[in-house]
Amino acid sequence: MTKTKTKTKTKTKTKTKTKTKTKSQSGQVDALGSVYGAWVVRDQEHVQRLHQMLPQLFETIGPDIPGPPQYTGDGLRDELAELIRMQDLPERLLRKEQIEAEAQDIIPEFLSIFEDTSGTSVNLIRLLVLLQDAGLALASHYKAKFDRPRPHLMDHGINPLVTPPNHAAYPSGHATQAALIAHGLAEVFAHSPGIVAEAFDVADRIRINREWAGVHYASDGIAGAEIARAAFSDLRSIFDKLFVAAIEDVHAYDPEPVPFLGHGPVRERQPVPPAHPIEQWSLDRLGISADAGNLTTGGAGVRVALVDGPVDVTHPTFDREGGGHAIDAALAATTDPQAWAASPAVHNADYPRAADGRMAFSSKGGGHGTAMGGLIVGRATADTTCPIWGTAPEATLLPVRVSTLLADSHANRLAVGRAILELAFRKDAPADVILVGPPFVRPPEGSYPAEWTAKTDMDNHLGPCDPLALAILLASQFVPVVIPSGNEGTSHISYPGAPSDFESAGKTLSDIRGCVLAQQMFEDLPFKDLAKAFSAAPDIKPDDADPFAGTGIILVGASKLSNPEDKTSELVPADYSQYGPGLFCLCPSDRDEDPSQKAPQDGRMRFNCIPAPDILGHGGYAQDPVSLVSHQAGEYGFGGTSAASAQAAGLIARLIADRRAAKEAVDGPAIRAALTDKLGGKYSPKTGYGDLTL
Numbered sequence: 001m002t003k004t005k006t007k008t009k010t011k012t013k014t015k016t017k018t019k020t021k022t023k024s025q026s027g028q029v030d031a032l033g034s035v036y037g038a039w040v041v042r043d044q045e046h047v048q049r050l051h052q053m054l055p056q057l058f059e060t061i062g063p064d065i066p067g068p069p070q071y072t073g074d075g076l077r078d079e080l081a082e083l084i085r086m087q088d089l090p091e092r093l094l095r096k097e098q099i100e101a102e103a104q105d106i107i108p109e110f111l112s113i114f115e116d117t118s119g120t121s122v123n124l125i126r127l128l129v130l131l132q133d134a135g136l137a138l139a140s141h142y143k144a145k146f147d148r149p150r151p152h153l154m155d156h157g158i159n160p161l162v163t164p165p166n167h168a169a170y171p172s173g174h175a176t177q178a179a180l181i182a183h184g185l186a187e188v189f190a191h192s193p194g195i196v197a198e199a200f201d202v203a204d205r206i207r208i209n210r211e212w213a214g215v216h217y218a219s220d221g222i223a224g225a226e227i228a229r230a231a232f233s234d235l236r237s238i239f240d241k242l243f244v245a246a247i248e249d250v251h252a253y254d255p256e257p258v259p260f261l262g263h264g265p266v267r268e269r270q271p272v273p274p275a276h277p278i279e280q281w282s283l284d285r286l287g288i289s290a291d292a293g294n295l296t297t298g299g300a301g302v303r304v305a306l307v308d309g310p311v312d313v314t315h316p317t318f319d320r321e322g323g324g325h326a327i328d329a330a331l332a333a334t335t336d337p338q339a340w341a342a343s344p345a346v347h348n349a350d351y352p353r354a355a356d357g358r359m360a361f362s363s364k365g366g367g368h369g370t371a372m373g374g375l376i377v378g379r380a381t382a383d384t385t386c387p388i389w390g391t392a393p394e395a396t397l398l399p400v401r402v403s404t405l406l407a408d409s410h411a412n413r414l415a416v417g418r419a420i421l422e423l424a425f426r427k428d429a430p431a432d433v434i435l436v437g438p439p440f441v442r443p444p445e446g447s448y449p450a451e452w453t454a455k456t457d458m459d460n461h462l463g464p465c466d467p468l469a470l471a472i473l474l475a476s477q478f479v480p481v482v483i484p485s486g487n488e489g490t491s492h493i494s495y496p497g498a499p500s501d502f503e504s505a506g507k508t509l510s511d512i513r514g515c516v517l518a519q520q521m522f523e524d525l526p527f528k529d530l531a532k533a534f535s536a537a538p539d540i541k542p543d544d545a546d547p548f549a550g551t552g553i554i555l556v557g558a559s560k561l562s563n564p565e566d567k568t569s570e571l572v573p574a575d576y577s578q579y580g581p582g583l584f585c586l587c588p589s590d591r592d593e594d595p596s597q598k599a600p601q602d603g604r605m606r607f608n609c610i611p612a613p614d615i616l617g618h619g620g621y622a623q624d625p626v627s628l629v630s631h632q633a634g635e636y637g638f639g640g641t642s643a644a645s646a647q648a649a650g651l652i653a654r655l656i657a658d659r660r661a662a663k664e665a666v667d668g669p670a671i672r673a674a675l676t677d678k679l680g681g682k683y684s685p686k687t688g689y690g691d692l693t694l
Contacts (some may be wrong), residue, residue: 061227066170106206108201184243234356272626313328316385319381341357423475425533477668484642485558486578487641506539519534555583557687558589559587571588614639
């Protein structure tokens with residue numbers, strides 16, 4: 001399998017482009033017209049299959065999504081009043097050009113995410129068109145079912161900016177289509193969280209613009225987004241061939257017939273062993289090796305929660321002797337959605353509804369979650385298909401899929417925060433350590449109260465405080481919470497790891513009214529210890545030398561080999577690794593990238609990356625898409641502060657196992673204090689307490 005151009009896939013970025021674009025997209029629409037038309041005949045097979053599978057889609061979505069809209073009463077009156085208020089605001093005119101363009105075609109709004117690139121894959125455009133068609137089919141079904149009148153028919157004070165469609169309002173077709181396209185991009189670009197976050201930003205903007213236009217109630221758009229989330233996993237299966245083609249295109253592979261179709265277990269899709277020997281050089285630097293006698297042990301009885309992207313539970317790195325499994329052997333062997341929904345071993349916050357629960361938890365577009373999980377709990381396969389050892393191979397993994405919840409949204413932060421609190425405080429099989437892996441988008445200043453006074457008006461804020469930061473702060477009193485520092489190379493830790501991210505939570509908890517409102521965000525979680533956590537939450541002081549002292553929050557940066565040809569050379573901070581107050585330690589990871597430099601052709605071994613378990617296909621980190629492991633010497637591979645934090649989480653799992661055996665405290669602050677004593681170095685915002693090792 002050959003590769004025609006280099007793609008940077010080592011580190012995940014959080015930067016996104018301007019979320020609101022006001023320029024006309026009409027030229028782009030005209031240019032795309034020929035592309036849309038050229039594939040109509042060829043894509044009829046996909047369209048026909050879509051319509052054949054609609055009954056199954058509606059069965060998967062279920063009878064409760066969407067619930068019926070309000071046709072009368074205070075709820076309807078409130079929605080109408082909000083639309084009347086919005087049409088009198090200056091912002092409506094600022095959005096007018098955008099609204100008119102989106103009324104004609106929404107696909108160019110998503111393609112504008114890639115406007116700085118050389119072009120967009122034809123297969124990607126074909127996929128987006130089919131997802132748009134699917135959204136129309138789904139929305140049309142529910143519009144006929146609920147037959148809700150448009151807002152201007154219910155209140156003649158509403159003056160639409162565009163001609164209202166002559167069909168029912170509920171659910172919004174634009175919102176359904178836009179959300180499906182965002183989910184499609186999240187699958188194809190699962191390796192790029194910045195693109196994923198912006199895709200959902202665009203979808204939200206399109207949804208909300210239909211309210212500004214005066215043609216939809218807010219509940220219309222919310223219902224459309226719910227339908228899209230519930231239907232997407234099945235649509236992934238229906239359009240599998242085109243998803244594979246689009247993923248292949250965006251990773252710039254020469255097209256060749258490869259066994260990547262379908263969603264069966266990895267072993268059934270013919271992976272091959274790596275062509276060159278794998279050397280886990282970072283394990284040696286961490287103090288883990290066969291010579292030390294600790295390569296195959298460590299972390300026994302410890303549960304490591306991984307809040308991250310999709311994970312392929314069928315990957316052999318998670319297999320254990322005697323039919324055991326690092327996650328859940330029963331789940332690895334079944335697609336039954338009810339079994340997946342009921343299992344405490346996994347949590348799919350992205351796609352809780354799917355006809356195939358196993359497929360809905362995995363991805364062909366990104367291997368980040370699988371790589372992270374393997375670096376923590378992986379065990380080398382006997383047949384060398386994946387000869388990777390995790391840093392805690394006796395631990396178990398509790399993966400939580402949150403890859404569609406990265407965008408700036410209070411609802412997203414609340415959903416991820418709830419998942420973290422459930423992991424930390426549930427009675428049965430709670431997590432012993434939590435790794436929060438993805439780069440979420442930091443909420444804008446002013447989203448939450450900076451101070452609490454008698455004049456604090458909650459109508460001006462999204463909530464009493466950031467629920468994700470609050471959940472991390474509360475959970476860290478009971479279990480250590482590991483967070484990567486980020487890969488932008490700046491002197492400010494990425495979200496949600498900077499001390500300033502926790503300021504609003506601390507100030508809210510110190511105010512009686514604020515604390516009550518904060519507790520109400522999670523009041524339906526039935527955990528006794530959660531109430532204790534609210535009353536005992538530490539105050540984060542960003543100006544302190546180590547602002548997270550006294551908590552269980554552990555921010556991990558990356559170090560690199562000073563000489564990539566020598567795996568024993570000095571470890572130094574990686575230039576891409578973000579730093580600043582709050583950074584706790586460094587762990588080994590990949591080199592700094594320099595796209596201007598060509599790969600050397602001298603045949604020497606270089607330790608460029610962290611070898612890691614990988615997904616099968618073009619969306620992973622391995623240069624060979626039929627390999628289940630990425631290589632240490634590739635021009636691209638796995639790394640960044642993600643790889644550093646995964647290895648650190650495994651080392652922490654080892655420490656927890658050892659301290660538990662010695663009957664010592666294993667709560668978050670105790671583990672962080674023990675690690676501080678073990679490292680013993682002088683604190684620096686650039687390196688924390690130094691390199692973490694055994």
